[in-house]
Amino acid sequence: xxxxxxxxxxxxxxxxxxxxxxxxxxxxxxxxxxxxxxxxxxxxxxxxxxxxxxxxxxxxxxxxxxxxxxxxxxxxxxxxxxxxxxxxxxxxxxxxxxxxxxxxxxxxxxxxxxxxxxxxxxxxxxxxxxxxxxxxxxxxxxxxxxxxxxxxxxxxxxxxxxxxxxxxxxxxxxxxxxxxxxxxxxxxxxxxxxxxxxxxxxxxxxxxxxxxxxxxxxxxxxxxxxxxxxxxxxxxxxxxxxxxxxxxxxxxxxxxxxxxxxxxxxxxxxxxxxxxxxxxxxxxxxxxxxxxxxxxxxxxxxxxxxxxxxxxxxxxxxxxxxxxxxxxxxxxxxxxxxxxxxxxxxxxxxxxxxxxxxxxxxxxxxxxxxxxxxxxxxxxxxxxxxxxxxxxxxxxxxxxxxxxxxxxxxxxxxxxxxxxxxxxxxxxxxxxxxxxxxxxxxxxxxxxxxxxxxxxxxxxxxxxxxxxxxxxxxxxxxxxxxxxxxxxxxxxxxxxxxxxxx
Amino acid sequence: xxxxxxxxxxxxxxxxxxxxxxxxxxxxxxxxxxxxxxxxxxxxxxxxxxxxxxxxxxxxxxxxxxxxxxxxxxxxxxxxxxxxxxxxxxxxxxxxxxxxxxxxxxxxxxxxxxxxxxxxxxxxxxxxxx
Ligand SMILES: Cc1cc2nc3c(=O)[nH]c(=O)nc-3n(C[C@H](O)[C@H](O)[C@H](O)COP(=O)(O)OP(=O)(O)OC[C@H]3O[C@@H](n4cnc5c(N)ncnc54)[C@H](O)[C@@H]3O)c2cc1C
Ligand code: SF4
Numbered sequence: 259x260x261x262x263x264x265x266x267x268x269x270x271x272x273x274x275x276x277x278x279x280x281x282x283x284x285x286x287x288x289x290x291x292x293x294x295x296x297x298x299x300x301x302x303x304x305x306x307x308x309x310x311x312x313x314x315x316x317x318x319x320x321x322x323x324x325x326x327x328x329x330x331x332x333x334x335x336x337x338x339x340x341x342x343x344x345x346x347x348x349x350x351x352x353x354x355x356x357x358x359x360x361x362x363x364x365x366x367x368x369x370x371x372x373x374x375x376x377x378x379x380x381x382x383x384x385x386x387x388x389x390x391x392x393x394x395x396x397x398x399x400x401x402x403x404x405x406x407x408x409x410x411x412x413x414x415x416x417x418x419x420x421x422x423x424x425x426x427x428x429x430x431x432x433x434x435x436x437x438x439x440x441x442x443x444x445x446x447x448x449x450x451x452x453x454x455x456x457x458x459x460x461x462x463x464x465x466x467x468x469x470x471x472x473x474x475x476x477x478x479x480x481x482x483x484x485x486x487x488x489x490x491x492x493x494x495x496x497x498x499x500x501x502x503x504x505x506x507x508x509x510x511x512x513x514x515x516x517x518x519x520x521x522x523x524x525x526x527x528x529x530x531x532x533x534x535x536x537x538x539x540x541x542x543x544x545x546x547x548x549x550x551x552x553x554x555x556x557x558x559x560x561x562x563x564x565x566x567x568x569x570x571x572x573x574x575x576x577x578x579x580x581x582x583x584x585x586x587x588x589x590x591x592x593x594x595x596x597x598x599x600x601x602x603x604x605x606x607x608x609x610x611x612x613x614x615x616x617x618x619x620x621x622x623x624x625x626x627x628x629x630x631x632x633x634x635x636x637x638x639x640x641x642x643x644x645x646x647x648x649x650x651x652x653x654x655x656x657x658x659x660x661x662x663x664x665x666x667x668x669x670x671x672x673x674x675x676x677x678x679x680x681x682x683x684x685x686x687x688x689x690x691x692x693x694x695x696x697x698x699x700x701x702x703x704x705x706x707x708x709x710x711x712x713x714x715x716x717x718x719x720x721x722x723x724x725x726x727x728x729x730x731x732x733x734x735x736x737x738x739x740x741x742x743x744x745x746x747x748x749x750x751x752x753x754x755x756x757x758x759x760x
Numbered sequence: 761x762x763x764x765x766x767x768x769x770x771x772x773x774x775x776x777x778x779x780x781x782x783x784x785x786x787x788x789x790x791x792x793x794x795x796x797x798x799x800x801x802x803x804x805x806x807x808x809x810x811x812x813x814x815x816x817x818x819x820x821x822x823x824x825x826x827x828x829x830x831x832x833x834x835x836x837x838x839x840x841x842x843x844x845x846x847x848x849x850x851x852x853x854x855x856x857x858x859x860x861x862x863x864x865x866x867x868x869x870x871x872x873x874x875x876x877x878x879x880x881x882x883x884x885x886x887x888x889x890x
Pocket of ligand 2 (some may be wrong): 433435442
């Protein structure tokens, strides 16, 4: 019985290792363990959907793929959505598969501030990333799949004279359908549900879907398994309970918001649990062009720049946004809003992700496993945020836009080139902006000091045996680049370390 | 209560010469599906947003009537002003209504045809059971 989905009868299983969560971290760890001949169980809260079963609409994506319909928001000065998936494959199903190696300065920072990392870890991570790039077919977005929005962005960056590039992604022969957010129905994106989860099963592993783990089972300070109750993916009703016992170890990779909560609810004691949450909050500026842009044609994200990663701390990217989401994002209502929406074919959305230094916390609602994210950007980060808006505005005009739509409350809906300075001096109150958090870090951060970190440099929870965390929650700083490549590489290293200890 | 949500949605996304409005997009069928499939808290949020929409014309068009009793031109002015309110929590409440509006309107085949977008195939809504 290699795959067990929602069921009304109790399920029990025995394996060597159990991995909670099948996203970037969890699936990467599980496949390494399975390839070494271990019996692995991969336990995933969401349903397992084949690409043919992915939705096409944004409604379907919210319902079938997103965690809690994308309704988790930061509790702070502004209510910004914290976006993650809940499906077999985790957020790799809905992301753009952008693969960027971990910058060298990150390892120096980790060593200096957290006592882990340094050149040794750098070399190991980069070696793993080289393997991943081959295995997941990393390639530049093909010429024919770029689409006009991505091409205009390249033109804008060239006109402004800063370095930028066509994005390299885990996508083999992307056809440019602009549907990454809804899952790649063309099977081009190499998400973990397509590449690694089937392999775990083929190697004799056990896969549980629709199976949210409610507790890591501890015997004293040793993790011996996980338990929970199946949940129906459509009705959300609870089914039977399950218990998976693991003789060699439990790997928690349930994401930045869920891993800390799972450990808290399992009774793990650590003062740093749920602390040091970080993110790359981002938002976008629409450019309005005379000729149709048709941002839905071409790779969802095909162009990027890391030129401003260090100063002021920004990553710039294109992003094609489905009509449904543009319809609710454009300001206003009534006839005026409908006129604005009539421009859809002519708008291109480019966005920034801020390398924010602000920290927050992850907790959970009383009597519930629903994560609560407390987070507000500080003044320095808001300054970076504002500079990002200004850069994007300038870029659009450099690429020939007739106007821009910045989406900042209190400013006119549309600005012309002569007004772009309004962005430089724009508000620094987060409430004035519509932003989202999609790159998340921390909550179970790694470090040498058990009073300031949850796991050590091999992902082991301080003071516990057989309990490893292997997802974005261990990352102790922001990265300034897209995180998936780093998460996968770390997870593989942690899994190899587990095998070496066994 | 669904009619309150429906009327707020249709006022925010009215039919215009260029584009169909929500009333042309099988909004009743959509709302039935949305209420059934979305988390309860989300539906409560949408209801709260619709209430804010209906109870605030006195602040936007200075008429002490609920929005559903306003004549069309005033209703349109109210929709425009309330959705761009200076008060953050009011804007957020209206966003809660605009979110399902966008989902319903943007996926409708006629809207998509007018904006040169391919119609979506039916979302399968299925998953692997074996
Ligand atoms: C829209 C979007 C686009 C992005 N684009 C990119 C990109 O192009 N490149 C990039 O590098 N990064 C991108 N990211 C970020 C990247 O996808 C994430 O950082 C990464 O997937 C996080 O990996 P993870 O393993 O920590 O969590 P996830 O990949 O989110 O996986 C966690 C899994 O655990 C499951 N889970 C949660 N709780 C439980 C439980 N109790 N029991 C069992 N299972 C549970 C979840 O359902 C989920 O499947 C994007 C993110 C978003 C939202
Ligand atoms: S743009 Fe389309 S074809 Fe390319 S990876 Fe994304 S969903 Fe797949």
